[in-house]
Amino acid sequence: MSLLDTVITIIRVLFAAFIPVCFLAVMVWMERRGCGFIQDRSGPNRANVFGFRLMGIVQNLADGLKLAFKEDVIPAHIKYKFYYVLAPVIVFTIAIVSFASVPFADALVLGGKSYLMQGIPTDLGILWFMAIVGFAVYGIILAGWSSHNKYGMLGGLRAAAQVISYEIPLGLALISLLIVYGTVNLTGIVQYQGQLLFGFIPMWGVVLQPLGAIIFIVAAFAEANRVPFDLVEGESEIVAGFHIEYSGMKFAMFFMGEYVAMFTSSAIIVSLYFGGFQIPWLSTAFMVEHTRLVVILLMIALPLLAYLVVGWIRKNNRNRFLPRESDPDVFEATWYIRLLWAAVILLELVLLIFLIIGAGGAAARILAACLQVATFLVKVTFMCFVYVWVRWTLPRFRYDQLQRLGWQTLIPLSLLNIFITGAIVVVLS
């Protein structure tokens, strides 16, 4: 194993392990501020460290500290403490592990070798995800059962029934997609989406499989136990469902598990239907060939983008009820703006150096990979936002509605989709 192999492996593992956890903070923040904005309020924006609020992200820090230092209660009535403790561990671990097969950049060719940019460079791809993600529900069922609480039990049972109902359309939607792509390898699937349909439309899964995309997204929402399918913890009828007896860090594990699962399924949805790491109209090969053009475009785009963001920071960081001179928000914003410009200047310098000395071969490929990672993260962030967005738009389904939707609508539709897809593929070939 060469040094390069080791470095690449470390990078891959670090990415696959830490990006979901880092995104946790982003997503909780997005959830709270997003729902605030959707409901015309501001959301948590008061917690600060030395006056810096980071748009409210500091609140997550406070909440995390609180959860970490909270008394870890194990109720006395719980018979099987091992399973009770095991349940949140399962939920959280499964959520992180299922991300391992998602590619965050195109296969990187360095030193004559091709490296798959996945946490685990496996060809199992989507099968890995399907295998692992179905396991998360055992954590929830175990939690509900071992809590020895009727609400917990009901929550666990609902989770079981829901997962059975929705894993079928999830799998069936996938089948029609696999017919199109002809591979289960996620890197392969994303590479396939890099092509252009009729020469100008990016050949994303959502274009090829619109019905399949809808079915898959709906089923993925149900798999992640997100609104409108969060009957598992329906506050109005079963209080908090499976995690009713959990507090402190064990509750936090469920909570984090839910958000990491959300991130993972966002990543999968993006990889399957929205072109994964692909930048539309900019294929890996094109970027490697025309590196200088890309870099110059970037060098122009960055300051423009920064200028817009600075305007936004200025506009939204002022306290309208205090004189401008003594406004701590303005002081804060000034620092953000300085930092932003510093970052832009740094990036510009790096790009300039790249333009002068690099531009070609390995460096070009690394640049392309970086851009793809950024693209991938932007897409996933947006998909996560869709999760938040849907949550604060739709009310929760009733249990019978949930089951009817699963069995009477999604399964027939996905079967129909397989039939149509198969027919078209046969006709076209």
Place this chain on the structure above:
Amino acid sequence: MSIDIKTVERKGGTPQERVYLVEVFKGMAVTFGHFIRNFLDNSKLYVRHYPEVEPEITARWRGRHRLTRHEDGTVKCVACFMCQTNCPAKCIMIEAGERNDGRTEKLPVRFDIDLLECIYCGFCVEACPMDAIRMDTGIYALTGTERDSFVIGLNELLQSESPFTDEEYKKGSK
């Protein structure tokens, strides 16, 4: 007398609504509209930025209690226990004593209100035959680090002033 029956039109029957997905997207468009408006300019939020902007309290607003005085400074309260009797939360504790300031015979020597138990219903104000207890201080933010600090006594109640004039109080608003 006939009963008016209002038939509420049942929504959700049209094919477009039955598909649901279209309606989902419509709803998402509405929420996204709100999101993007507030995201781009947070001054458009509908909320009051509380510590900086305090709510406008009217004279009718039931804040923390106070005990009133006559023009000559004597306490209006005669310790009749009407407020204590009427209090649904049982948060008023009075002890009566002899009065020697030239008005009637009775006076509270202890008048404690447990603000943690108080539900701010205003029944004590309604019950008072002397207009001696009022809730017009406009104090709505009560904080403390000890439970005991929420039991306020005669002195505190008598020291509080109302930001409203008597006319405003009687009229009921500012």
Place this chain on the structure above:
Amino acid sequence: MADTIKLSVNGVEVEVQAGKNLVDAVAAVGIEIPHICYHPALGADGNCRMCLVEIEDGRPPLVPACKTRAVEGMKVRLDSEKIKKIQRDIMEFELINHPIDCPICDQAGECILQDYYMKYDGAQSRMRVPQVVKGKKIDFGAGVVHDQERCVLCARCVRFTRLITKTGELGIVNRTDQARVNIFPGRPLSNRYSLNVVDLCPVGAMTSSDFRFKQRAWFLTKSKGICHGCSKGCNIFIDHNREKYQDDIIYRYRPRHNEQVNGYFICDAGRMTYKQENEKRLRTPLASGQQADLESAINALKRRLDQAANPFFVVSPNCSLEQMHAIQQLAAQKKATVSGFSEGYIQEGDGDDWLIQDDKAANRAAFAVLGIDETKEVFNSALKGADLVVNFGNDLSLSGVNNTSLGTAEMAFIGSYANSCADAAAYLVPVASYSEDSGSIINVDGVLQRYETAVKKNVPFPNMLSVIRQLGGGLDDVQAARTSLGNTVEAFKKLDLQNIPAQGLALTASEVGNVTA
């Protein structure tokens, strides 16, 4: 059962007792004729005119009900417009000069003017002239404070001092709207039943300086009880209340009507005995002279009692029958002598011919019934040989037994009130007093009465029966003690001790005097 007669009230036929006046007769069947000046103990005066009723076909057609004897076939009307107008007018008349200072009046809540105003009047005052100013807060002596403005001149208090106590301190002076109740100059109320005028007064004109401003009447829980101040055993209401965050304490005693024992009244001294229920109480248990919790104090005493070679039990004449019986049983088991020696409780010459008795103990008559010796000779001889004296609430210092006369014997005290015996005790178990316990007592006239738990403390004292049981006695509770009493004591064999009637049970002379039990 007295003869009954039939008469009609408002056209409805009712059957009432014969020989009574109309107010009392129809009140017994639940029909109220409003009256202010009339009181059954003081007789009819007829000055208030509130009880005027219409007698159909009668001559005269309008009569005061308090002065009219109920007779067969009478047709009484209370609901005619005329009667209603009379009642309204009387109320308006009474309220002309009334200060309406209910907020500061102690009577509020149990005031006849308030009740009748709501029931029979309810109108605004039409008076535009200033009210007559009279004396307020006048000290009548003996703890009675008078407010002349509130007075409705029913003369109940005046009649009480003239007819009942025959001291005649009070009188009505002046005429018309200047009339007022007053004492003679320099001669305040000084009889030993003065405070009864506070209960008699239908309004707030007479208030007790002891109870003044302490509580509002509607907060008080009015439990039935029996006064333990002397051997008369007067029936009382124990008015107690638990203020928020505080303990249940007694605020006053009021007389409770019992024709067989005390009529409508109690004496002032007995009325004030509520104070020792609140204040003079023992609270800290002791075990071998050390402060201990209740459980360990009782256990220590039990061990000491088991070791004692010659225990000696001293019983208080204030103990209930049930307690005495349990003590006797425990004594038989431990082979202890029982003495009820308590001559100090008798204050010779203090009593009178009415309610106040020489003997200040509530249940001395039970000694004779149960055969408990109370002579000094037996007490002294038993004390000499004893190594442990278990004192059940008897304040021996009253009887001239000081702590040195105990000699080497150790003292254990099981009682409610602090006294010098309790101070000297090595073992101390505070128990519930009579207001917190239930039991039965026999008064000086041989009337067996029962009382039930009235006051419920936040942390209740254990009752004496349960302490005796923990010391090795065999009786579980009051019911068991009563059953056992009925089985073993000759005098009670024919009686149903579990169901003593509310007005008490007069024992025959042979039952009280039966010492052979």
